[in-house]
Amino acid sequence: MNGYPVVKGAAYTLAATPSMVIYNGTTQTTERVVNPSSEYLVELPKHLRSYEDVISYIPNQVYIGNAHYDDLANTEFPYYDKKWEGAKEDGKFGCIMPEDEFYGVMHICDVFELVMLENSFAEQVKEKLAKREMFTEEQLESILKNNADQAELERLVNEEHSEGLYIDQTHLVGVVKRAHDVDVNLSAHVMLENLVSKASNVISLIELKKKNNFDPASVEYVIDCCEEACGDMNQRGGGNFAKAAAEIAGYPNATGSDVRGFCAGPAHAMLHAAALVKAGTFKNVVVTAGGCTAKLGMNGKDHVKKGLPILEDCIAGFSVLVSADDGVHPQIRTDIVGRHTISTGSAPQKVIGSLVGDPLKAAGLKITEIDKYAPELQNPDITKPAGAGDVPEANYKMIAALAVMNKDLDRSEIANFVKKHGMTGWAPTQGHIPSGVPYLGPLMDDCMSGKVHKAMIIGKGSLFLGRMTNLFDGVSFVVQANDGTVGGKSAAKKEVKVCKTANYYGTKIAFASEGSEHGQDNIDLAVELAAKKGIEAIVSEGETAHKEMEAALNDGTAQAAVTMHYPFPIGVSTVGKVITPARGKAMYIANTTGTSDTDRVSALVKNAIAGIIAAKADGVEHPTVGIANIDGARACEKALKKLKENGFDITFAESARADGGVEMRGNDLLLGTADVMVMDSLTGNLMMKMFSSYTTGGQYEAMGYGYGPGIGEGYDKLIMIVSRASGAPVIAGAMEYAANLVANDWKKIADETYAAAHAAGLDDILKASAPAKAAEAEAEEEDVPMPAKEVVTAAIPGIEVMDIDNAVKALWKAGIYAEGGMGCTGPIVQISEANKDKAVEILTKAGFIG
Amino acid sequence: MDLENQKRVLNISEEFGAENVVVLLGAAEAEAAGLAAETVTNGDPTWAGPLAGVQLGLTVYHICEDEIKSEVDAGVYDEQVGMMEMVMDVPAIHEEMENIRSQYCKYL
Numbered sequence: 001m002n003g004y005p006v007v008k009g010a011a012y013t014l015a016a017t018p019s020m021v022i023y024n025g026t027t028q029t030t031e032r033v034v035n036p037s038s039e040y041l042v043e044l045p046k047h048l049r050s051y052e053d054v055i056s057y058i059p060n061q062v063y064i065g066n067a068h069y070d071d072l073a074n075t076e077f078p079y080y081d082k083k084w085e086g087a088k089e090d091g092k093f094g095c096i097m098p099e100d101e102f103y104g105v106m107h108i109c110d111v112f113e114l115v116m117l118e119n120s121f122a123e124q125v126k127e128k129l130a131k132r133e134m135f136t137e138e139q140l141e142s143i144l145k146n147n148a149d150q151a152e153l154e155r156l157v158n159e160e161h162s163e164g165l166y167i168d169q170t171h172l173v174g175v176v177k178r179a180h181d182v183d184v185n186l187s188a189h190v191m192l193e194n195l196v197s198k199a200s201n202v203i204s205l206i207e208l209k210k211k212n213n214f215d216p217a218s219v220e221y222v223i224d225c226c227e228e229a230c231g232d233m234n235q236r237g238g239g240n241f242a243k244a245a246a247e248i249a250g251y252p253n254a255t256g257s258d259v260r261g262f263c264a265g266p267a268h269a270m271l272h273a274a275a276l277v278k279a280g281t282f283k284n285v286v287v288t289a290g291g292c293t294a295k296l297g298m299n300g301k302d303h304v305k306k307g308l309p310i311l312e313d314c315i316a317g318f319s320v321l322v323s324a325d326d327g328v329h330p331q332i333r334t335d336i337v338g339r340h341t342i343s344t345g346s347a348p349q350k351v352i353g354s355l356v357g358d359p360l361k362a363a364g365l366k367i368t369e370i371d372k373y374a375p376e377l378q379n380p381d382i383t384k385p386a387g388a389g390d391v392p393e394a395n396y397k398m399i400a401a402l403a404v405m406n407k408d409l410d411r412s413e414i415a416n417f418v419k420k421h422g423m424t425g426w427a428p429t430q431g432h433i434p435s436g437v438p439y440l441g442p443l444m445d446d447c448m449s450g451k452v453h454k455a456m457i458i459g460k461g462s463l464f465l466g467r468m469t470n471l472f473d474g475v476s477f478v479v480q481a482n483d484g485t486v487g488g489k490s491a492a493k494k495e496v497k498v499c500k501t502a503n504y505y506g507t508k509i510a511f512a513s514e515g516s517e518h519g520q521d522n523i524d525l526a527v528e529l530a531a532k533k534g535i536e537a538i539v540s541e542g543e544t545a546h547k548e549m550e551a552a553l554n555d556g557t558a559q560a561a562v563t564m565h566y567p568f569p570i571g572v573s574t575v576g577k578v579i580t581p582a583r584g585k586a587m588y589i590a591n592t593t594g595t596s597d598t599d600r601v602s603a604l605v606k607n608a609i610a611g612i613i614a615a616k617a618d619g620v621e622h623p624t625v626g627i628a629n630i631d632g633a634r635a636c637e638k639a640l641k642k643l644k645e646n647g648f649d650i651t652f653a654e655s656a657r658a659d660g661g662v663e664m665r666g667n668d669l670l671l672g673t674a675d676v677m678v679m680d681s682l683t684g685n686l687m688m689k690m691f692s693s694y695t696t697g698g699q700y701e702a703m704g705y706g707y708g709p710g711i712g713e714g715y716d717k718l719i720m721i722v723s724r725a726s727g728a729p730v731i732a733g734a735m736e737y738a739a740n741l742v743a744n745d746w747k748k749i750a751d752e753t754y755a756a757a758h759a760a761g762l763d764d765i766l767k768a769s770a771p772a773k774a775a776e777a778e779a780e781e782e783d784v785p786m787p788a789k790e791v792v793t794a795a796i797p798g799i800e801v802m803d804i805d806n807a808v809k810a811l812w813k814a815g816i817y818a819e820g821g822m823g824c825t826g827p828i829v830q831i832s833e834a835n836k837d838k839a840v841e842i843l844t845k846a847g848f849i850g
Numbered sequence: 851m852d853l854e855n856q857k858r859v860l861n862i863s864e865e866f867g868a869e870n871v872v873v874l875l876g877a878a879e880a881e882a883a884g885l886a887a888e889t890v891t892n893g894d895p896t897w898a899g900p901l902a903g904v905q906l907g908l909t910v911y912h913i914c915e916d917e918i919k920s921e922v923d924a925g926v927y928d929e930q931v932g933m934m935e936m937v938m939d940v941p942a943i944h945e946e947m948e949n950i951r952s953q954y955c956k957y958l
Contacts, residue, residue, distance in 0.1 A: 348937075349933035387882065389878070394878060398934065398937050401934070401936035
């Protein structure tokens with residue numbers, strides 16, 4: 001219903017590595033083993049592209065965001081002989097980097113002194129990389145360490161099983177050494193593959209930071225989804241490329257893990273990230289992957305045979321930031337997810353059905369309602385000459401055919417469907433890289449410009465390549481444009497018109513909306529309800545909600561604030577306002593969340609004063625005060641009566657029950673007998689929730705005005721509390737309550753009332769409970785002998801339940817036999833009729849009764 | 851055709867006799883189907899796998915050719931192949947298959 005995670009940023013990067021095509025691509029390394037003198041190996045170097053040609057290649061410009069996928073679609077096929085006008089190595093989503101600098105990045109990424117560069121080459125690379133402003137000074141300096149001269153590099157390659165790093169095809173400029181002399185998983189070959197994956201991952205993670213506006217320290221989790229495995233011989237796929245790359249790329253607060261699923265890995269990882277964010281486990285998760293040396297020149301034989309350049313000459317990387325809903329960026333529909341299951345089978349119809357047809361059908365969507373599909377986005381310039389056809393187009397045709405079978409589309413419309421809902425593939429064929437995710441960057445633009453409302457990302461993987469299963473795999477998910485009403489900032493929401501003729505027009509209230517259990521719709525409705533009363537709510541959300549709220553209060557933008565939680569200092573009572581059911585009368589509950597004092601009785605007394613202030617400021621001229629019949633009520637009554645005796649203006653309520661009194665029973669709560677109902681904060685909180693939600697069954701607080709303002713001596717901010725369970729009417733009610741307090745100058749009333757309470761001896765009265773306590777403690781310690789037992793028929797009420805035993809002992813001390821007990825209105829001390837008057841006198845003197 | 855599959859085709863032919871084996875293809879394109887058909891008849895044209903130079907001359911069809919389609923329950927065919935049939939260029943596939951069969955099949 002709301003709060004779907006968003007795709008907040010995306011980065012796509014390429015490293016042009018033509019020499020690695022020769023030395024590290026498996027097509028070439030296999031050929032050197034099987035057929036070392038093959039014509040292909042002789043011809044290959046002539047087909048390697050220059051760095052300039054890599055940059056101006058249109059699919060590469062689309063990948064890093066300088067050209068649009070539509071530009072590619074409008075380019076006449078093939079693409080390898082065309083150049084993009086104004087091609088640059090830096091793009092909206094990322095960059096292209098040449099081979100020499102990439103080796104420098106590998107050196108920075110190596111923390112085990114495995115990468116060594118030729119001394120002067122290292123100097124040059126350091127200078128070049130410094131200009132990119134990607135790495136820290138310390139990281140750049142590290143390039144100059146652990147290097148060697150040319151002769152030593154050659155020795156390492158020839159004698160120590162090191163893998164060479166070359167530029168210009170044959171010029172040795174560095175090595176990757178083996179990390180162990182026996183362990184094949186730490187061999188130079190594996191270390192090179194893994195360091196290349198890490199380095200390309202790091203480049204993407206850094207570009208993600210540079211090209212998108214977010215704090216890298218806010219990223220809590222990073223998921224790597226490449227197709228490599230790192231670990232030694234005891235844990236071959238031990239893993240965590242994610243954390244290793246994030247460390248170098250500067251994400252200090254992240255941990256992470258690796259998700260694998262062959263080419264479907266990125267789509268799986270996106271689901272993991274989206275679920276982590278949707279669950280609230282993390283707010284910011286990055287999905288990321290580096291590229292793969294093995295796949296360099298994979299289709300090289302076909303390309304060379306057909307006279308094409310080697311088009312698979314780049315190590316790719318990508319990173320995507322998945323964040324909590326911000327109301328702006330496109331949302332990942334975690335509830336529209338396709339799965340190729342174990343029982344799906346391998347028939348294309350079944351595969352497409354499971355990934356496209358089934359999830360859409362379950363969501364009540366037609367196949368034609370998805371504006372863009374992003375299946376495998378392989379560049380056809382690479383795949384077609386190799387006999388693999390146009391991969392995305394084949395997928396679009398299958399999706400169209402499924403739509404025909406589902407009767408969502410007329411058969412004659414297949415070609416149009418492919419054009420309208422498809423894209424020309426632009427991704428390098430680096431396995432996991434083309435797997436739907438290259439579209440996430442352009443999709444942000446498409447969604448935010450209104451071009452696309454819904455898109456589907458589809459990842460597919462050939463699990464059988466691992467020889468563990470014959471199964472195929474795939475997952476898919478829908479991404480939709482954010483309409484801004486589902487968890488976003490007020491700026492992106494529809495305009496709320498504040499009623500200018502309503503009573504409270506002109507009141508501005510800062511509203512930290514984060515945390516509602518009823519979703520964004522509830523928040524929006526609350527804002528609308530308040531607007532009808534003339535109140536303008538300034539909504540803030542997310543991690544900075546409270547900061548923004550306080551800033552608005554401090555600079556006067558808002559006169560009051562409403563929030564779902566707030567750390568009030570000790571000394572502050574919150575005075576809630578509810579509608580009581582018997583007569584529909586309003587009642588103030590003092591206190592509902594705050595801690596006015598650590599001493600229970602003092603807290604109750606202070607709650608009463610805060611309650612009087614809130615009621616008066618809300619327009620009740622002479623509020624009546626009742627004390628809920630709870631622990632400490634009698635002592636509180638005594639203190640309040642003393643205050644009144646001393647001239648403090650307080651009107652006591654009288655219980656509606658036959659025996660009356662200031663102590664209020666449950667009946668009085670329902671009746672709203674007192675305007676201000678005094679109680680401790682836990683009881684008050686309980687009452688608030690019951691009074692607010694008893695009509696709805698409990699989960700939705702539909703009635704009343706919320707948990708009230710924090711009121712305390714010297715506390716000058718008007719902050720109203722609602723709960724996460726508060727419904728829109730309660731939130732709007734809290735705003736109205738606040739508007740009233742503002743209109744009646746609550747601060748002045750508070751200052752005057754506290755001054756009057758002090759003038760009436762509040763401090764002494766509160767202190768007075770302390771000596772009484774000391775006396776009680778003393779009495780407790782004394783071993784007082786019990787006088788002769790007699791029949792007790794008279795009762796003295798009004799003693800605290802905790803004090804009953806002490807009161808009894810105090811009477812015993814005076815030679816009066818007494819028993820403690822429970823009367824119908826509370827605790828009592830029982831004595832003989834004959835001793836009653838004397839006992840009352842003793843207990844009054846000792847401070848047990850007022 | 852990948853090397854594993856070539857090996858399996860070879861083994862099956864040896865076990866049951868080449869005259870008793872029919873190879874059924876499902877490739878989505880005429881060119882790919884033709885390459886696979888050639889592999890099981892005239893031998894692996896890439897000279898990489900176990901069928902390199904091995905002329906089995908097996909009978910080979912594509913699933914969407916009428917000869918096979920008419921043998922399959924219409925409901926099952928629709929469920930398993932119906933969608934892909936819309937996507938595939940069936941006449942081109944058929945033509946390519948006919949071409950291979952006429953040249954290399956030994957048991958028709």
